[in-house]
Structure formats: structure tokens, C-alpha cells
Amino acid sequence: MTDAPAGGWTTGTIIGLDHPTDRLVRLRLHVEDRVDHLPGQHYVVRLRAPDDYTAQRSYSVASDPDDPLLELMVECLPGGEVSGHLHDVAEVGDVLELRGPIGGWFVWKGDVPSVAIGGGSGVVPLVAMARLAHRLGLRDRLRIVALARTWDELPYAAELQRYGAFIALTRENLGGRVAAPPYHDELAPYVDGAERAYVCGSVGFASYATRLLEETGMRTDAIRVEQFGETG
Amino acid sequence: MPVTRGFFGKRRPERPDRLPPGQYDTGSSWPTLTAEATPQLDVETWTMTVDGLVGRPSSWSWREMHALPESTYFGDIHCVTTWSKFDMTFRGVSVDTLLEIAMPLPEARFVMAHSTTGYTTNLPLEDVTGGRAWVVWEVDGRPLPRGHGGPVRLLVPHLYFWKSAKWVTRLELMERDRPGFWEQNGYHDRGDPWLEQRYQGDP
Ligand SMILES: Cc1cc2nc3c(=O)[nH]c(=O)nc-3n(C[C@H](O)[C@H](O)[C@H](O)COP(=O)(O)OP(=O)(O)OC[C@H]3O[C@@H](n4cnc5c(N)ncnc54)[C@H](O)[C@@H]3O)c2cc1C
Numbered sequence: 001m002t003d004a005p006a007g008g009w010t011t012g013t014i015i016g017l018d019h020p021t022d023r024l025v026r027l028r029l030h031v032e033d034r035v036d037h038l039p040g041q042h043y044v045v046r047l048r049a050p051d052d053y054t055a056q057r058s059y060s061v062a063s064d065p066d067d068p069l070l071e072l073m074v075e076c077l078p079g080g081e082v083s084g085h086l087h088d089v090a091e092v093g094d095v096l097e098l099r100g101p102i103g104g105w106f107v108w109k110g111d112v113p114s115v116a117i118g119g120g121s122g123v124v125p126l127v128a129m130a131r132l133a134h135r136l137g138l139r140d141r142l143r144i145v146a147l148a149r150t151w152d153e154l155p156y157a158a159e160l161q162r163y164g165a166f167i168a169l170t171r172e173n174l175g176g177r178v179a180a181p182p183y184h185d186e187l188a189p190y191v192d193g194a195e196r197a198y199v200c201g202s203v204g205f206a207s208y209a210t211r212l213l214e215e216t217g218m219r220t221d222a223i224r225v226e227q228f229g230e231t232g
Numbered sequence: 233m234p235v236t237r238g239f240f241g242k243r244r245p246e247r248p249d250r251l252p253p254g255q256y257d258t259g260s261s262w263p264t265l266t267a268e269a270t271p272q273l274d275v276e277t278w279t280m281t282v283d284g285l286v287g288r289p290s291s292w293s294w295r296e297m298h299a300l301p302e303s304t305y306f307g308d309i310h311c312v313t314t315w316s317k318f319d320m321t322f323r324g325v326s327v328d329t330l331l332e333i334a335m336p337l338p339e340a341r342f343v344m345a346h347s348t349t350g351y352t353t354n355l356p357l358e359d360v361t362g363g364r365a366w367v368v369w370e371v372d373g374r375p376l377p378r379g380h381g382g383p384v385r386l387l388v389p390h391l392y393f394w395k396s397a398k399w400v401t402r403l404e405l406m407e408r409d410r411p412g413f414w415e416q417n418g419y420h421d422r423g424d425p426w427l428e429q430r431y432q433g434d435p
Contacts (some may be wrong), residue, residue, distance in 0.1 A: 089238040104417030
């Protein structure tokens, strides 16, 4: 059986809320009876209307398990029922129904040397991994590759850069790098020596990044995928 | 549980009677969800096997599967990530047909479905018998796309969709239940959407 922690339904109070860009909202929550997560796990957020109609969606944890608060980073989708509420309506002091942590497959415990590649908001669970690696001095064991169209569309861009992530912007130059998808020779040093790969992002991104990793020499059966949302 | 301040909801279903608790109608889109890289599966070498606690362990090639009596499912599917999709048509072979040939032993009570990728999922035998489970290769009149488990997947539409193993290749009949892939990773052993059996520990 899995040794990943799992938690039931509880509530969380929003202690901190900010908008790092105009499409992102970061929530910092105090969770009642919190069960510590492993980096990569997610929570379910459930919103409840006065007539008891509910909407629930999954959100990856961005915080280090060591953090006293639970941090989520949500991208506001046009017309999105839950992300729109969290982005436009939620305020400090609101109480949300939460369930988690959930998932025992897309987790990194700091043991296996890995490469993790995220697209856009798909970097969120990778941030939890990177924060753990940073705190434990395990930076050699986790290499991060982050893709986005622009710097502003990449959550945690500056923090990931500080941790030594390779950031590939496809619509904007970054330092000396011209806007382009990652080239194989750019990726190779990140993949080299990795025994496992984590891929996280939209469905389209996940299949693209999986192929890219395979072409760069990653074994297909060593790739773990977490897909957000639905473009299927 | 408390009402969420300021939340009124946008996706109230038109057919709430068809939506299990916590699900929403995804309309015309069909999301994919996979934990592994999508495999390239060759129908020339693919086989379907039923073994374990059966009187006659059996295997079928792609062609032999297509020679068995065809069966159709028309109805809804429900994914644990909270989408449901109405009115889908799948075509393939009923699992009953395979079991009639393989002849389960009386002590067989559970099934482990195996995929070519190594993915597994466990089911009570009674959930794959009685016209409730299929091995399918066609959806809405078209070959099943690779991302949705094509060329061939298991279909157990009355349970959450992770039970409908993509790229299925083997049904192993067992006396005792054993957790499959998601079930080892925190998901429920049965997965009935109407009982909202999403995760381990749910009723
Ligand atoms: C394991 C997991 C982890 C995740 N982690 C994160 C994370 O860390 N951060 C993050 O931002 N997201 C994450 N997601 C995605 C998240 O769960 C939601 O899917 C996302 O926030 C959208 O939900 P929503 O309610 O805002 O949008 P929905 O209301 O579900 O709509 C989604 C999109 O589809 C469109 N749409 C839906 N229904 C219709 C319709 N009937 N007609 C027209 N358009 C429609 C909407 O306009 C919108 O653009 C994760 C998903 C999973 C599965």
C-alpha cells in the first residue's frame, strides 16, 4: 500500500491572498487538523452555494510540507466557476471546504534523482518539490524545467529561477535566450542522470512534454504525469 | 459544512438527475486523464487474455475479438476528477462473453484489469458481469483515440472512469481483492460515483 498521507474533508481559513499577476491568485490557508502533504499532492476545494449546490476542483499544493500554512496558486480561467470565484470573490477571512492531501503517485519525497517539467500553472506542484529540495539541500536531486509563453504567465518565475530552474519562454526573450520551445541540447543536462521524470500541465502540454523527454532519452516508464483541466 | 461567502454557482446542471454528487456536465468536450505516457499500441501484436481463477484461460487476438458477438453501451460516464459526459456510444464485446468462454471458478470474486503499460485496477467480479462491462474499440462511431485508451480499453461505466482501464490487455480473476494502481495511491477500491466513493476511506 501507499505510504502517502491522505486527509478527509476539513475547512481552511484564508489567511493571505494576493494576485501576483492579473490572472493568478495565491491563497495561503490555515487548515484545521492539517495532515502534512508530500510535494506533488493536491487538495480538493469545494464551494457551496446557499441552496447547497456545490462545485469542487483539484488544486496542487505549492507550499513546503514544513510551511505552517497551505499555499495554493490558482490561474483564473475565463468563465471558470471555481477559479473565477477564488480570483474575483474570495477574501482574507473566508472559510473554504477542503479535502486533502490526495494522491500517492505524483509525489517526490526527495529521494529519487529526478527532472520535473511544468507548463504554466503546471509548475505549482513542482514549486512544492523545489522548496523541499531547497530546504533539505537536495538541489542536485531535482532539476526543474519550466515552460510558459511569457514571464508573467509563469507562476513563481523568479523563485524558480533562484532555485536554478531552466526557464524556457516561447513568446518572449529571457536574458540571452531567444523565445523558443526548449531545444533538446538545452534539456539534455537536466534529463541526464535523472531516474524519474515528472510532467505537469494542461493535457496538451503533458503530451508535448512527455514526447520531448522521450526524445531527450528519458525512459517512457519512468515518466509520471499530472494533467490539469480539460482540453480533451 | 458552511456556505461559501459570495458563491452562487455557474454550472448548475440541466439534468441533475443524471449527475452523481460532486460531478458536472462537461458537455461536448471529453477530457483525458492519464498518469503515464501514452503508449503506442500495435493491434497486430495486442492480445486480450482472461486468466487467473478460470476453468479455461483464454486469449484473443485483435481479429478474434472482432469475431465475437458485438455489444454496445449507450449512456453516461463519470470521472473522479468531477466531470461527467452524457450519451456516449461505445462498441466492443461484453465482458460476459469473454467470461462465458473462460469460465470463472466458483471462488473467483474479484478481477484485476491489466494494461499494456503496467497500469492495473481492481474490481469486484459482480461489477464486470451482468451486462455492466465491456472491452471496447469504438466510440461514437469512430475508432477509440489513443489518448482515450485506443485502440482498446475496458469500459465499466457505472463506476468512476479510472476503473475503465485504458489499453487493457488482461483480466485476472482472483479470490481476494488486491489494490490496483490508483487504489494503492489513495483512491477507492470500488468507486461508485452515486455513493461518491472517490478516495480510500469514503463510505
Ligand atoms: C490534480 C489536479 C491539480 C490541479 N492543480 C491546479 C493548480 O495548482 N492551479 C490551477 O490553477 N489549476 C489546477 N488544476 C485545474 C483545476 O482543478 C480546475 O480545473 C481549474 O481551476 C478550472 O476550474 P474552474 O471551475 O475555474 O473552471 P470550469 O468552470 O470547470 O471551466 C473550465 C474552462 O472550461 C470552460 N467551460 C466549462 N464549461 C463550459 C461550458 N459549458 N461552456 C463553455 N465553456 C465552458 C470555462 O470557460 C473555463 O475556461 C488542477 C487539476 C487537477 C486535476
